[in-house]
Amino acid sequence: MKSKQIGQDKINTELAKLYLKTLETPKQFELGEQVYVVIKDIKDPEYIFIESDIGTGLIPKEQVLNEEGEITVNVGETIPAFYIGSKNGDHYFTIVPIGNYAKLIIENAKINKIPLKGKIETILESGYQVKIGDVVAFCPKSKLPKQVNKGETLPFIVIDQNKNSFVVSYLDYLQLQKEQLRKELIEKLRVDSVITGKVKNLIKQGAIIDLGYGLEAFVPISEISYKRIEHPSDVLKVGNEIRAKVKEIDWKEDRIILSIKELEKNPWLGTLPFNKGDVLDVKILQILKTGLIVQLPEKFHGFIPIKELNLTKQKQLHKEFQKDQILKAMIIQIDKEKQRILLSIKAAQEYFEQIEYKKYIKNTQEDDSVSLGSILFND
Numbered sequence: 001m002k003s004k005q006i007g008q009d010k011i012n013t014e015l016a017k018l019y020l021k022t023l024e025t026p027k028q029f030e031l032g033e034q035v036y037v038v039i040k041d042i043k044d045p046e047y048i049f050i051e052s053d054i055g056t057g058l059i060p061k062e063q064v065l066n067e068e069g070e071i072t073v074n075v076g077e078t079i080p081a082f083y084i085g086s087k088n089g090d091h092y093f094t095i096v097p098i099g100n101y102a103k104l105i106i107e108n109a110k111i112n113k114i115p116l117k118g119k120i121e122t123i124l125e126s127g128y129q130v131k132i133g134d135v136v137a138f139c140p141k142s143k144l145p146k147q148v149n150k151g152e153t154l155p156f157i158v159i160d161q162n163k164n165s166f167v168v169s170y171l172d173y174l175q176l177q178k179e180q181l182r183k184e185l186i187e188k189l190r191v192d193s194v195i196t197g198k199v200k201n202l203i204k205q206g207a208i209i210d211l212g213y214g215l216e217a218f219v220p221i222s223e224i225s226y227k228r229i230e231h232p233s234d235v236l237k238v239g240n241e242i243r244a245k246v247k248e249i250d251w252k253e254d255r256i257i258l259s260i261k262e263l264e265k266n267p268w269l270g271t272l273p274f275n276k277g278d279v280l281d282v283k284i285l286q287i288l289k290t291g292l293i294v295q296l297p298e299k300f301h302g303f304i305p306i307k308e309l310n311l312t313k314q315k316q317l318h319k320e321f322q323k324d325q326i327l328k329a330m331i332i333q334i335d336k337e338k339q340r341i342l343l344s345i346k347a348a349q350e351y352f353e354q355i356e357y358k359k360y361i362k363n364t365q366e367d368d369s370v371s372l373g374s375i376l377f378n379d
Contacts, residue, residue: 028054029052029053029054029083030083031083031084031085031101031104032082032083032084032101032104032105032107032108033082033083033108034080034081034082034108034109034112034114035052035053035080035081035082035083035093036078036079036080036081037050037051037052037057037059037078037079037080037081037093038050038051038052038076038077038078039073039074039075039076039077039078039079040056040075041075042061042064042071042073042074042075044061045061046060046061047059047060047061048061048064048071048073050081050093052083052091052093054086054091055091056090056091057090057091057092057093058090058091058092058093059081059092059093059094059095060094063094063095063096064095079095080095080114081093081094081095082094082095082097082101082105082108084098084099084101084105085101094133096116096117096132096133096134097109097116097132097133097134097135098133098134099134102133102134102135103135103164105133106132106135106137106158106161106166107161109157109158110158110159110161110166113157113172113176114157115155115156115157115173115176116132116133116155116156116157116158116168117132117153117154117155117156118130118131118132118137118139118153118154118155118156118168119131119132119151119152119153120148120149120150120151120152120153120154121136121150122150123148123150126140126141127139127140127141127143127144128141128144128148130156130168132156132166132168135166137156137158137165137166137167137168138165138166138167138168139156139167139168139169139170140167140169142171143159143168143169143170143171143172144169144170144171145171146170154170154173155170155173156168156169156170156172156173157169157172157173157176159172178213178214179213181212181213182213182214182215185211185212185213185215186215186251189246189249189256190246190249191246191247191248191249192245192246193245193246194243194244194245194246194263195211195217195243195244195246195258196241196242196243196244196273197209197210197211197212197217197241197242197244197258198210198239198240198241198242199236199237199238199239199240199241199242200216200238201238202231202232202233202236202237202238203232204221204231204232205220205221206218206219206220206221206222206223206224206232207219207221207224207232207236207242209242209244209258211256215256216256217244217246217256217257217258218255218256218257218258219232219242219244219257219258219259219260220257223247223257223258223259223260223261223262224236224260224261225260225261225264226261226264242260243260243263243273243298244258244259244260244262244263245258245259245260245262245263246258247259247262264299268336268339272300272334272336273297273298273300274296274297274331275331275334276331276332276333276334277330277331278330278331279328279329279330279348279351279352280296280297280328280329280330280331280343281297281326281327281328282294282295282296282302282304282326282327282328282329282343283295283324283325283326283327284321284322284323284324284325284326284327285301285323286323287317287318287321287323288317289306289317290305290306291303291304291305291306291308291309291317292304292309292317292321292327294327294329294343296341300341301341302329302331302340302341302342302343303340303341303342303343304327304329304342304343304344304345305342305344308332308342308343308344308345308346308347309345309346310345310346310349327345328345328348328352329343329344329345329347329348330343330344330345330347330348330351331343332344332347
């Protein structure tokens, strides 16, 4: 009897789950709400098909085409869009404020500080008329201090509304971006992580480092170098970019302490200052039978195998190269585990040859078009 009761309890539990599921309210969007959707199909001539939390939807294809008529999104990409309603089981979205929903979308964007792309339509003495979808807004000159041209597209934040007119700001968008990037940087900062920054100021006690987005850190003089120095200026200059290890973080005191000398022991910690495919100026430290040992920026060492030197077999390395000679070489391999960097002079030369060839082809095409134009219009 006991086993039958257990079985009955299990059935009741499953039925209860099914019953509760029928009571769940399906996900719904408010009109004008911004949501994130995934591109599913871009082959239709009129719409792109997307997937949202409420199911498959449609966005007018013309909204994702550039001036050349090329589509600017890819299948699988996630993009922001505004929900504008459902009809006959289809859900409709828009990327820009359009039609009867334009005002509603912009009001929602104002409340939630959602950036909207706008095109400069008219340049006035006091500011700019900006076309955002079907709506014309005004941006004061004080809110867009940089030089812009008619037809240029920029992101804006809606900052004010007066009946049916809207005031937008490019500066508020930049400030919002700065705040978001600052937040991301704060979330990524951890003790022992490696970061980059720029020397902002040098004082007797150490160096003040600008980490960007309004964040600053401090390197005590004892953490600048293993060598004994009298002043930070013995090693650093204002404007220098540095890599450093995070030693201490105290958000209550708004204090970040860094160490540059920690990376002198092992510069392979954290993100390297270069990538595979970069072409660098390197200095020859040692000439071997098998190739060259070279110094890269920021005290890294690398090796150029003899097969990557672009030499004939008859030439001897000591006759072709000298110690302290500066060469251009491309990084072809980075092995962080073995702390090894391989470079190639041959690859660097081929890289520059390709650039010259592209320039030549471009200039040739331009000359041909001019010549053809002269023939056509001079006859």
